[in-house]
């Protein structure tokens with residue numbers, strides 16, 4: 001196996017651009033996914049009529065279908081019934097759609113970890129349901145959910161590789177294109193792997209550290 | 222007795238979990254400023270009784286009257302009642318995500334919509350009284366159990382309740398911390414706060430209570446002035462109960 | 469206009485072709501799952517060894533598959549092997565290799581987790597009874613660990629099935645690829661065809677994965693300790 005290092009230097013700017021795009025789309029998608037996930041799990045927590053059934057259907061559909069098909073449907077299918085979205089927008093929507101269901105699961109577990117006695121104490125000092133949510137349940141559930149959110153972030157970051165199926169020039173697609181033009185397979189794939197390692201290795205280490213910290217700072221009550 | 226109108230009246234209060242009767246028609250009148258100790262063996266329904274008074278349990282029969290107004294009907298606004306009847310639990314659940322001060326201010330500011338500087342001043346004064354003014358900005362995890370429990374009491378007091386319910390507030394504390402919490406409650410008694418106290422600390426009950434009710438199997442078995450109950454209990458169950466404890 | 473698209477779905481052999489494509493998808497998934505389970509159990513047991521070297525090596529193997537996306541693995545194996553070695557692998561074989569390696573890594577983690585979470589005195593008391601190591605695994609540890617393994621294993625299988633969608637990206641002619649071929653032929657005449665084909669494939673995946681994840685949740689609840 002041989003590598004043409006000069007070639008790697010030459011295509012470096014392409015990878016830099018692709019890396020930023022990957023990070024940008026992932027960050028936006030993950031942020032929306034967390035918001036969607038929290039809203040869904042709060043709706044289910046309160047068993048809001050009708051809405052919580054809709055949420056349940058959404059969660060099942062999002063979790064039990066592949067992202068690639070979700071994206072194909074958004075990108076190639078929807079324009080045919082008059083809804084045209086740009087590739088990047090499709091990517092963000094797809095990632096939010098998929099990620100929202102995973103984040104909802106993580107946040108649901110966090111809310112269930114808030115003890116019954118915390119909730120009763122909140123009631124005993126006269127808090128309304130909304131105040132209880134805002135000042136007691138959500139902040140505590142959020143800390144409990146950090147490890148779950150973290151694992152989902154890694155999962156969703158990796159899922160951005162699937163964006164290559166709808167012509168977004170992120171890391172994987174850039175690699176595919178370069179391979180098609182220059183036939184420098186080894187070099188292009190090496191850069192692809194390195195690109196993901198640059199993003200995911202520090203994130204994995206950071207999350208391991210964070211999880212340990214959160215566990216240590218465990219609410220001492 | 223003194224002929225005062227009772228602030229709290231309980232009539233035939235009945236509570237069931239499924240088929241199981243936990244409170245079997247409790248009758249009680251509490252006059253303003255009186256301290257009532259609730260004693261009884263484990264599982265006799267003491268906690269359940271207090272929780273009913275605070276609307277944390279649904280009841281199956283009987284009535285609770287606060288200032289002659291019934292609380293057992295659909296239109297009862299428990300959020301308002303709870304501002305008049307404060308409650309402190311054994312598990313001293315301070316909110317771990319808020320500082321001591323934020324814990325205390327939460328309800329006065331958000332529920333009662335009171336003026337911040339006024340509430341802060343009151344909170345500081347109460348903290349001073351329980352000897353914890355310097356811990357206002359700490360988080361609960363930085364405090365000992367006894368300190369947390371005193372803060373929980375301050376948090377309830379800062380809402381300016383007319384009646385306080387205490388459910389075994391020293392039960393999960395190390396022995397050396399029990400005293401600091403009981404002192405705070407004794408102070409309240411001196412200041413004339415109306416209180417219902419569930420406790421296993423007999424000496425404390427003897428000291429602060431005006432009256433004792435002894436519960437067994439969901440009934441009030443004996444009700445007597447504290448002095449009389451401890452020196453000369455009338456029922457056999459109460460005698461046994463005291464004997465076991467004095468052992 | 470919308471309807472003209474859906475009618476193509478049931479025209480001629482289209483539906484049949486799609487379902488045959490689905491069979492290819494499921495064939496890859498099934499073979500990979502079987503290999504993963506066998507290898508995963510073996511590796512999982514090996515990973516309970518006290519040797520630091522063994523632990524680190526297999527942890528590295530697992531992390532490689534956790535950090536690098538599966539699609540990247542598919543590309544790496546698909547393009548690197550023919551380019552450097554005199555070996556031509558079909559896309560389906562590449563998919564089988566990647567899915568088996570990935571599945572085995574994840575399965576091994578499930579198996580290892582289940583074994584080390586077993587109470588220690590079980591191991592000790594079976595030693596005290598004079599059981600050999602293999603007897604201990606066979607009669608004591610494995611039956612208990614199995615219950616703990618099965619729900620997460622079903623979840624992993626669901627994930628593997630979902631991930632087979634990626635096979636189309638290295639040119640395996642599976643359900644999505646067949647769908648694309650049908651779209652290409654009919655696109656001019658029936659513009660809405662891609663909406664219906666992708667919608668249908670979406671539905672197919674859901675119909676397969678949903679019962680599986682439901683089943684795993686049910687078992688999880690039933691066996692919760």
Ligand SMILES: Nc1ncnc2c1ncn2[C@@H]1O[C@H](COP(=O)(O)OP(=O)(O)OP(=O)(O)O)[C@@H](O)[C@H]1O
Nearest residue numbers: 238241243261262263264265266267268269270389
């Ligand atoms: N949620 C519940 N469901 C069913 N039974 C309950 C429930 N909560 C309490 N009980 C039962 O009601 C009875 C009274 O319980 P309660 O907690 O009021 O007792 P207690 O007098 O406070 O006891 P302790 O001194 O141990 O705190 C007990 O027999 C208990 O088992």
Ligand SMILES: [Mg+2]
Nearest residue numbers: 267268269389
């Ligand atoms: Mg109790």
